[in-house]
Amino acid sequence: MVRVSAPGKVMISGEYVVLEGAPALVAAAPARARVTLAARPTRTSDGSPPDPGRSPDAQPLPPEALLARTCAESVFGPLTRDMDLAIDTTALREGSRKLGLGSSAAAAAGTVAAVAAANGLDVSDPSVRARLLPIALDGHRAVAPEGSGADVAASTLGGFVRVRREGEHLDAARIDWPASLHLALVWTGTPARTSDLVAKVKSLASRDATAYQRAITPLREAAATLLAAIERGDARSAIDAAAAHHDAMQLLGETAGAPIVTPELTKAATIARSIGGSAKPSGAGGGDVAIAFLPSESAIAELGDACRIAGLTLLPLRLGDDGVHVDEPLSS
Template structure:
């Protein structure tokens, strides 16, 4: 007998870097889903999760979250098997938050195993708390916005208290008339390396760091306000956030807005929209915003001509939920 749950990936809409300093962030679920299954599995199965105390850890965020959930609900027999292939392209990560989705799915599988619906409001709140704790135990530098999107789904308004590390995650909604497309740069980025360079800036030049972060904080607040105003305001806010991320990268000598992301932004602007990195930058994916389907189609054509992939991703949709065991 197996218990299985799935959880979506994430797309950062705004708040990159600044969310760690307390700025508001917006993050959307992406219906490319990770699946976690607790049940029988071969000993040599490469998809079985292992915590950091194992000689060869795999999906440690998921393994740790399972431990925490079982401490609360009781141990379950079987291995934890993780499938994140939907969050990859040709075996390469896309920057869609696969580790957060795996952690959320792992907690969901434990809840399914004891007969609780992960989508129930009470269960969902507990899964969020457990997945945040499990993910942070392995990756302490993240904000948790990706975990919130994986658990809650839809659009999430997220804020982190930098002093207490308490997360405030609330359901939001997608603005009527706003059209978005996700473009893959073809280059996987190292979030850890980029954050390391930003932290190095903080250590060597506190004033430059504060100036860059204040600008991002202000643009995060501007984007959050625009998200409640109009699609045109969001398009303009995306351009401003892109520029603020680029300024942070230049100050930190970090390729946050590298050549591919810069090109995607140019293609979006030529089509009448605006684009920005989604996540830490350095490659991975960009999100482009438009006020019409026609402009988005123009962007897709321009990306195809420039040999950039526009990913067929549904933004929003359900968070963690029970899945058919496989």
């Protein structure tokens, strides 16, 4: 048996503009998907042959995991036919609701890593992780054929990852996070469908290119300013740029007729601003999580208290977690 885990993701900057080739920043979250490869029983509990398209508990396997396994085996070599795949993404959910932490990306990355580990590779080696990334991206296209791939990069490489999409290629590299800038995640209580929001923005671009450019240009500029401030370790400038990023995402949503910045996300931004920080949607918006940029550790506690009063939830997750790694080694 081999058991591998992969972190979820949190988008820090560059939402939407990453799809047109602008750089973005994404972080690995410590909520992890667990992927297991284990010997398949010859018969199920009812005596019937096992279905390779289902996990051992008879749940359908997600398409991104099935495709990721196929892609990984084509590169690293086929596994024996009696190896079952199981995926557990409960840590990236709240009950039946997704938290917007990239469960499908983590499932794809974890599956590729499990196949690689079963073939004897050390998936904690940065050079091996770099080999895993394009394979995981291929698998994830089963559910996100037009996605940026930033979530898969975070789940594979871990840490804080600067990404830039160039056609079908994704350039990804880890960066250091400034110690003076503190992050917190706020769950709005409402999951969002990224594909619906992205479709509305793309529709705007196709029907009214001028209006799209007026809306996307401030977002492109805010995202670039935020990333630059983080890379040079300027916490105050990063906090201000994150506020501008929030406003630019709101403008894009209003122009496209897409609810990118919901009342709950606005509430999170208002609270963060009241304690000397800022907050913006993480990911496509429409719900899911807000990411707060704060000047101190003590401000995180203040944010949590204010969020409880406002009906929001502070997620106890520290970003920059490790990438894919083996939790249990291969055994007979």
